[in-house]
Amino acid sequence: xxxxxxxxxxxxxxxxxVLVALVVVAFTVVTVTPALGGIRIDLGAIxxxxxxxxxxxGQMFHPDFSILPRTWKxxxxxxxxxxxxxxxxxxxxxxxxxxxxxxxxxxxxxxGVLRAVLNVNRAVPxxxxxxxxxxxxxVGALPGIVTLVLFDLGxxxxxxxxxxxxxxASYMEAGQAAGxxxxxxxRLTAAPQTWxxxxxxxxxxxxxxVRISAVLGLVGAGGIGRLIDEVxxxxxxxxxxxxxxEILIVVILIEIVSNVLRKRLR
Amino acid sequence: MTxxxxxxxxxxxALPASGPWPVxxxxxxxxxxxxxxxxxxxxxxxxxxxxxxxxxxxxxxxxTLVRTINGLxxxxxxxxxxxxxxxxxxxxxxxxxxxxxxxxxxxxxxLADRASVYDNVLVGRFSxxxxxxxxxxxxxxxxxxxxxxxLSSVGMLDKVWSRAGALSGGQKQRVAIARALSQQPRxxxxxxxxxxxxxxxxxxxxxDLRRINTERGLTxxxxxxxxxxxRQYTTRMIGLRGGxxxxxxxxxxxDDAVFEEIYGRPILPRDTLESS
Numbered sequence: 001x002x003x004x005x006x007x008x009x010x011x012x013x014x015x016x017x018v019l020v021a022l023v024v025v026a027f028t029v030v031t032v033t034p035a036l037g038g039i040r041i042d043l044g045a046i047x048x049x050x051x052x053x054x055x056x057x058g059q060m061f062h063p064d065f066s067i068l069p070r071t072w073k074x075x076x077x078x079x080x081x082x083x084x085x086x087x088x089x090x091x092x093x094x095x096x097x098x099x100x101x102x103x104x105x106x107x108x109x110x111x112g113v114l115r116a117v118l119n120v121n122r123a124v125p126x127x128x129x130x131x132x133x134x135x136x137x138x139v140g141a142l143p144g145i146v147t148l149v150l151f152d153l154g155x156x157x158x159x160x161x162x163x164x165x166x167x168x169a170s171y172m173e174a175g176q177a178a179g180x181x182x183x184x185x186x187r188l189t190a191a192p193q194t195w196x197x198x199x200x201x202x203x204x205x206x207x208x209x210v211r212i213s214a215v216l217g218l219v220g221a222g223g224i225g226r227l228i229d230e231v232x233x234x235x236x237x238x239x240x241x242x243x244x245x246e247i248l249i250v251v252i253l254i255e256i257v258s259n260v261l262r263k264r265l266r
Numbered sequence: 267m268t269x270x271x272x273x274x275x276x277x278x279x280a281l282p283a284s285g286p287w288p289v290x291x292x293x294x295x296x297x298x299x300x301x302x303x304x305x306x307x308x309x310x311x312x313x314x315x316x317x318x319x320x321x322x323x324x325x326x327x328x329x330t331l332v333r334t335i336n337g338l339x340x341x342x343x344x345x346x347x348x349x350x351x352x353x354x355x356x357x358x359x360x361x362x363x364x365x366x367x368x369x370x371x372x373x374x375x376x377l378a379d380r381a382s383v384y385d386n387v388l389v390g391r392f393s394x395x396x397x398x399x400x401x402x403x404x405x406x407x408x409x410x411x412x413x414x415x416x417l418s419s420v421g422m423l424d425k426v427w428s429r430a431g432a433l434s435g436g437q438k439q440r441v442a443i444a445r446a447l448s449q450q451p452r453x454x455x456x457x458x459x460x461x462x463x464x465x466x467x468x469x470x471x472x473x474d475l476r477r478i479n480t481e482r483g484l485t486x487x488x489x490x491x492x493x494x495x496x497r498q499y500t501t502r503m504i505g506l507r508g509g510x511x512x513x514x515x516x517x518x519x520x521d522d523a524v525f526e527e528i529y530g531r532p533i534l535p536r537d538t539l540e541s542s
Contacts, residue, residue, distance in 0.1 A: 171389075174376035174442070177336055178449055179365035180392030184400040188385050188392075189378035196380075 064238030078223035082209035085148025090202045093156040101164035122154035130221040141222035152205040163197035203258035286314040286485040287349030287452040294344035304330030306509045317479040317486045319496035322506035328489040332455045336368040366393020369446030373458035375438040379431030387413045390448035416444035436467035456488040494538040
């Protein structure tokens with residue numbers, strides 16, 4: 001090195017990093033200190049109660065495959081609920097995402113109303129939807145599917161509309177300059193531009209739906225969850241392990257398929 | 267796929283001869299919400315079929331001026347008349363009708379990159395199509411013919427089913443010109459159409475614009491910041507500085523002194539395409 005480079009002095013960032021770390025630690029300590037309004041965490045309870053659960057976990061390592069024939073139908077139902085729920089929510093989510101995003105819906109009032117409704121929708125837990133819908137519609141797969149649609153819409157419309165908000169939308173100006181209505185512009189140009197984000201979120205919602213619909217049966221909303229509730233009630237933890245294993249396989253298969261599809265989107 | 271213009275609905279049917287419109291700005295001022303001025307008391311009268319360069323540095327009000335003509339930028343005071351329309355009074359449907367008669371191309375092309383070239387050019391047919399037809403994807407024969415004829419006239423018909431994002435910059439700008447042509451416009455606006463292109467491509471696109479002016483007889487307003495392009499391709503030049511009109515005269519006789527007046531500084535090598 002013959003020439004001496006005059007490198008500008010590197011800005012000091014560590015005091016800031018330390019400060020942020022201290023704030024995070026202090027906040028965490030407060031949340032677990034009951035005297036300061038935090039939650040009470042009794043680590044001794046783990047030692048006192050450990051053996052109750054350990055016994056059940058131990059049972060789960062002796063899978064009871066006699067349950068298998070009874071699982072096929074509810075497992076298929078769970079899978080079907082997930083697919084139908086995803087399909088219905090996907091069909092509704094694309095127009096609603098356009099409605100909820102600023103570039104595709106410049107009208108602040110209608111956009112605000114939809115966003116408020118979606119916030120309420122996301123605030124309600126899925127099991128609450130399922131419980132209410134079972135009471136309104138009756139026991140079976142239908143209340144489960146409606147629950148999944150409501151849950152998916154909250155997630156997909158939020159994430160896709162945020163993707164539209166942050167994407168470059170210079171083509172909008174061209175559509176306006178050509179005298180297009182907002183619907184025309186959205187249909188012909190915004191929709192294809194939004195497609196990768198939308199398809200990716202729909203695939204993700206399919207993955208989530210299999211997990212959620214496995215639980216919905218607990219409140220009578222169809223699927224494998226009803227069987228889970230039954231074997232748990234009879235303390236058949238070996239059978240429970242088999243059912244959990246089956247759900248795991250379905251979830252992994254769907255993840256593999258959606259990963260393959262997602263790669264093709266680019 | 268080849269497009270045969272001699273089929274039943276040829277280009278004559280798809281693109282009927284449409285007379286160019288005059289553009290008249292009277293004492294136009296544009297004040298942006300942040301308090302800055304885009305234009306101050308600008309009056310310009312462009313005859314039907316003229317090809318006019320609007321010249322100035324960035325921030326001089328060029329973009330604002332052409333955007334008042336199709337109502338993309340609302341004027342604060344003054345009048346903008348385009349053919350039979352008084353732009354300031356237009357809202358909703360009537361505003362879209364005016365915009366349908368005014369084609370526009372942009373520096374950044376403004377294509378939807380993930381959509382096909384066909385769909386991008388079909389954007390130019392919006393004002394000719396009812397919304398339900400667009401929503402259902404049911405373009406009429408006339409719409410399709412207008413798209414194909416426009417692409418053919420800029421030499422891009424072989425790319426009609428390509429994705430717009432897969433094209434080069436020059437190709438994208440040609441598709442954007444086709445999009446504007448498929449509107450069958452009376453006036454063509456161009457906002458720095460060659461600023462993102464390399465010199466040979468820039469000349470090709472400027473030639474396309476001049477051909478549109480001479481062959482279709484369209485009124486053309488083109489924003490430029492390079493003096494040699496303005497001299498070479500247009501007949502009349504309007505100079506803007508700080509939102510005010512500082513020159514209006516023949517492009518050919520605009521010498522370096524005129525450009526120094528417009529730029530408000532001595533001429534630099536980067537003010538021409540050849541040396542930039």
